[in-house]
């Protein structure tokens with residue numbers, strides 16, 4: 106056995122879309138990116154979606170759009186991937202680490218309220234593993250305190266909280282199409298909002314400051330074949346655009362997304378049923394939306410006192426594992442930023458991510474559950 110932790114589900118549909126791009130010989134930023142953005146907006150009911158080359162880029166630009174003053178504070182959970190907090194540093198702002206609720210692994214509301222200061226400007230909630238943050242409370246706190254909310258949706262594409270889609274509660278939603286995430290474009294990301302005017306500048310910011318669309322509108326009467334080369338740069342941009350190749354893969358993946366989500370739900374249900382009879386190993390998340398047909402979970406995790414032993418046992422058995430994540434404030438880069446997070450630090454030592462992807466077979470799943478059971482009998 107050699108079971109991968111995550112595996113993109115790709116096939117002929119993606120190849121066919123790529124072939125169309127090859128036939129046009131236009132691989133960079135182009136019409137296919139527009140098409141994918143429109144399909145994404147339609148699927149998730151956004152007014153505007155802007156394709157970029159990663160969620161890291163999306164988070165960077167999302168914060169940059171607000172032009173916060175240097176040194177202001179952005180509240181992020183400690184239990185997340187580095188990008189949530191590096192995006193804060195890219196913008197010359199300071200991350201403040203918020204502890205998690207041990208049952209759901211998402212931002213703890215009480216700790217969030219405690220850590221808001223007069224310098225706070227924004228909150229970046231992360232729907233850990235696809236488990237929804239308490240967005241009603243976060244939005245109400247943010248509006249009372251005048252804070253912006255950027256949802257880091259790297260772990261969910263289509264999950265809901267209280268019937269409303271994740272990524273549509275805050276000012277901006279940021280998605281990842283990195284290879285290991287819920288659907289992929291190889292690498293890629295999306296910046297989305299219902300406030301079209303708010304995110305419009307990101308179109309130029311993702312392409313070194315060039316926005317041909319804006320220019321076309323502005324000087325439409327001058328737009329002729331004689332000055333097609335003309336563009337104007339009035340904003341600091343980055344090289345963050347999505348390209349046609351990535352958008353081609355994304356177009357095919359988006360059509361499969363509902364099935365990916367449903368397949369993973371079936372697998373998670375089997376994991377949860379199997380765990381009921383295994384001593385000393387618990388599900389990491391409640392998977393509270395498991396019976397909601399539209400939920401979108403990314404990882405399956407467990408908690409156990411013998412975490413390190415489980416990881417080495419599983420590696421001998423050909424089962425890949427992971428740890429998501431080391432609390433960020435324990436990383437040397439983030440050491441100096443404010444935020445005690447005792448719960449994250451304690452729970453971190455017990456968490457282990459197990460294989461979950463749409464093509465995980467029953468044979469593989471039963472093998473994993475069997476080995477979990479054997480491990481529990483031996484060590485727990």
Ligand SMILES: *Cc1c(COP(=O)(O)O)cnc(C)c1O
Nearest residue numbers: 159160161186188259281282283
């Ligand atoms: C993966 C991830 C990102 C970054 O996504 P990329 O597309 O790889 O840049 C951001 N936030 C979280 C929570 C992630 O897990």
